[in-house]
Amino acid sequence: MRRLLSSLAAICLALVAAPAYAEEIDATGLYNRNCGVCHGVDRLGKLGPALLPQNLKRLRKKRAHDVIKNGRPATQMAAFGEELNDDEISAIVEYIFTPLKDVPRWGEKEMDATRNIAIEVDKYIKAPLYKADPLNLFVVVETGDHHVSILNGDTFEVIHRFKSRFALHGGPKFTPDGRYVFFGSRDGWVTKFDLYTLEILAEIRAGINTRNIAISPDGSSIAVANYLPHSLVILNSTDFSVEQIYDVKSTDGESSRVSAVYQAPKRNSFIAALKDVPEIWELQLDKGAKLRRIKIDEPLDDFFFDDGYKHLLGSSRDGQNAVVIDIDAGASIARIGLPGLPHLGSGISWDYKGRQVMATPHLKEGKVSVIDLADWSILKTIETKGPGFFMRGHEKSPYVWTDVFFGPNKDVLHIIDTRTLEIVKTIKPAPGKTAAHVEFDKDGSHAIVSIWEKDGAIVIYDAKTLEEVKRIPMSKPSGKYNVWNKITFSRGTSH
Numbered sequence: 176m177r178r179l180l181s182s183l184a185a186i187c188l189a190l191v192a193a194p195a196y197a198e199e200i201d202a203t204g205l206y207n208r209n210c211g212v213c214h215g216v217d218r219l220g221k222l223g224p225a226l227l228p229q230n231l232k233r234l235r236k237k238r239a240h241d242v243i244k245n246g247r248p249a250t251q252m253a254a255f256g257e258e259l260n261d262d263e264i265s266a267i268v269e270y271i272f273t274p275l276k277d278v279p280r281w282g283e284k285e286m287d288a289t290r291n292i293a294i295e296v297d298k299y300i301k302a303p304l305y306k307a308d309p310l311n312l313f314v315v316v317e318t319g320d321h322h323v324s325i326l327n328g329d330t331f332e333v334i335h336r337f338k339s340r341f342a343l344h345g346g347p348k349f350t351p352d353g354r355y356v357f358f359g360s361r362d363g364w365v366t367k368f369d370l371y372t373l374e375i376l377a378e379i380r381a382g383i384n385t386r387n388i389a390i391s392p393d394g395s396s397i398a399v400a401n402y403l404p405h406s407l408v409i410l411n412s413t414d415f416s417v418e419q420i421y422d423v424k425s426t427d428g429e430s431s432r433v434s435a436v437y438q439a440p441k442r443n444s445f446i447a448a449l450k451d452v453p454e455i456w457e458l459q460l461d462k463g464a465k466l467r468r469i470k471i472d473e474p475l476d477d478f479f480f481d482d483g484y485k486h487l488l489g490s491s492r493d494g495q496n497a498v499v500i501d502i503d504a505g506a507s508i509a510r511i512g513l514p515g516l517p518h519l520g521s522g523i524s525w526d527y528k529g530r531q532v533m534a535t536p537h538l539k540e541g542k543v544s545v546i547d548l549a550d551w552s553i554l555k556t557i558e559t560k561g562p563g564f565f566m567r568g569h570e571k572s573p574y575v576w577t578d579v580f581f582g583p584n585k586d587v588l589h590i591i592d593t594r595t596l597e598i599v600k601t602i603k604p605a606p607g608k609t610a611a612h613v614e615f616d617k618d619g620s621h622a623i624v625s626i627w628e629k630d631g632a633i634v635i636y637d638a639k640t641l642e643e644v645k646r647i648p649m650s651k652p653s654g655k656y657n658v659w660n661k662i663t664f665s666r667g668t669s670h
C-alpha cells in the first residue's frame with residue numbers, strides 16, 4: 176500500500192512537472208546546435224563574432240533579436256526566423272547577454288595559437304606599388320560592412336579596399352615612417368597592414384574584448400587594452416610575438432578593465448587608463464617597459480594630453496569634471512567643472528591670442544568648451560546645435576570642425592574660426608543623416624566628412640572656401656585617418 180501511494184505520488188508529480196518542463200526552453204542547447212559552429216560553443220567567436228555581453232554592448236538585446244530572426248543581408252549571418260520562434264530567440268538573446276561563468280584564460284599560449292604571419296614580401300619592396308604620395312593616404316574604416324578603404328589624398332580616389340576583422344575599435348596606429356598600419360578589433364584581433372604592398376602581413380588575437388591599441392614611439396611594439404580578460408598586452412610589432420602580458424590589478428590586488436591605452440611620444444611611454452581602480456599606468460619604455468603606477472582619487476577615463484605630454488586631462492566618473500594630472504609629479508593639480516560629459520579623447524589644441532588652448536565637445540550637452548592650457552580656466556563655451564563626438568583642425572587651416580552627433584540636428588557640422596572662437600558656418604552634407612568625424616589632408620587644404628550611415632559616404636570639402644569638392648559612397652565610414660597628420664602628431668587631431 177505504502178509503495179503504491181508513493182508511486183502514485185511520483186506519477187502525479189511527473190504529470191505536474193511534465194508540461195512545465197516542455198515549456199522551458201533549453202537556450203544553451205539551441206545555441207550550441209544552431210550557432211556554435213560559427214560563434215563557438217564557448218561564445219568566443221570563430222567565423223562569426225564573439226557573443227558576450229561585453230562585446231554586444233553597443234548592439235543591445237532588441238537589435239540582437241532582430242539580427243537572429245532576420246539575419247544580416249550579404250553576410251554569413253542567416254535568418255533563423257523559420258527555425259526558431261520568438262520565445263526561443265528571446266531565450267538565446269538572454270543566453271548570449273549572460274556573462275561567462277569563468278573568464279577564459281587568454282595568455283601567451285592562446286594568443287600564439289591564433290597568430291597568422293604572411294610571407295615577408297614587404298622586406299624586398301622599398302617603395303609603394305602604386306602611384307600616390309604614401310604619406311598623404313587616408314585609411315578609411317568602414318564599419319557598415321567591416322572593410323577598410325585606402326584613399327589617395329591628392330586625387331581623392333580609392334586605390335584599394337579590403338575586408339577587415341569584425342568591428343574595428345579605436346583608431347588605427349601607424350609606424351613613425353608611415354608605412355605600416357595596425358588595427359584593433361572589438362573581439363581582440365590585431366592586424367598589421369603594409370601600405371606599400373597593400374597586403375595584410377600579420378594577425379593575432381590578443382584579447383576577447385578589446386578597447387583599443389597604441390604603438391610605441393619607435394614603432395617597435397603594440398599595446399592592447401582589454402576589457403576581457405583584464406589585461407594589457409604588449410606585442411612585438413614585427414612578428415607579433417607576445418612581449419608582455421600585464422594582469423591588470425591595483426596595488427591592493429583589485430582587478431580592473433583597461434579603458435584605453437595611449438602613446439606618449441615625448442615621454443617614450445605607453446599610458447593606460449584603468450576603468451575600475453583609481454590608478455593610471457605608465458609603461459616607461461626607456462626603462463624596459465617598467466611599470467609606474469600613478470595613484471589618483473577616482474578612476475579616470477578618456478584622456479587628452481597637452482603638447483608636451485606633461486599633463487593629461489581625464490574625465491571623472493560623474494561626467495561633470497575634467498581632472499588635470501601632472502604626469503611627472505603623479506598628482507592631480509586641478510579640476511575643471513565641465514558638466515555634460517566632455518569627450519576629452521576627441522580634444523584638440525591650437526594657439527589663440529598667444530595662448531595654447533584645447534577644445535572639447537560634450538557627449539551630453541550642445542556645446543564646445545575651450546580651455547586655457549596655462550591655467551586650466553574655461554576661456555569660452557561655444558553653444559552648438561546638440562551634443563558632439565569629434566573635433567578636428569589642422570595647423571594650416573584657421574578653422575576647426577565639430578559634429579553634432581546626437582539629437583535632431585545630427586546631420587549638421589559647425590565650422591569654428593580658431594581666431595575668434597565663433598561658429599562661422601554650419602553645413603548639412605546629407606539632410607537627415609548623421610554627419611561626423613572630420614579629417615584634413617596632409618597640407619590642410621581639404622576636410623573630409625563622414626556620412627555615418629550604412630549607405631553613407633565621405634564628402635570632401637575645400638577647407639578654405641568650405642565648398643563641397645567630391646562625394647564617394649561608403650558603408651558607415653566611422654573614421655578616416657591621414658597618414659601624415661597621424662605620424663606628425665598634428666595638434667588638430669586626437670591620438
Ligand code: HEC
Binds near residue numbers: 206226234242341
Ligand atoms: C554560418 C555562420 C553563422 C551561424 C550559424 C550563425 N551566425 Fe551569427 N553571425 C555570423 C557572422 C559572420 C556575423 C557577422 C555579420 C556581419 O558582418 O555583420 C554574425 C553576426 C551575429 C550577431 C550580431 C553581432 C554584432 O555584434 O553585431 C548576432 C547577435 C548573432 N550573429 C547571433 C547568432 C545566433 C544567436 C545564432 C544561432 C541562432 C547565429 N548567430 C548563427 C555567422 C553565423
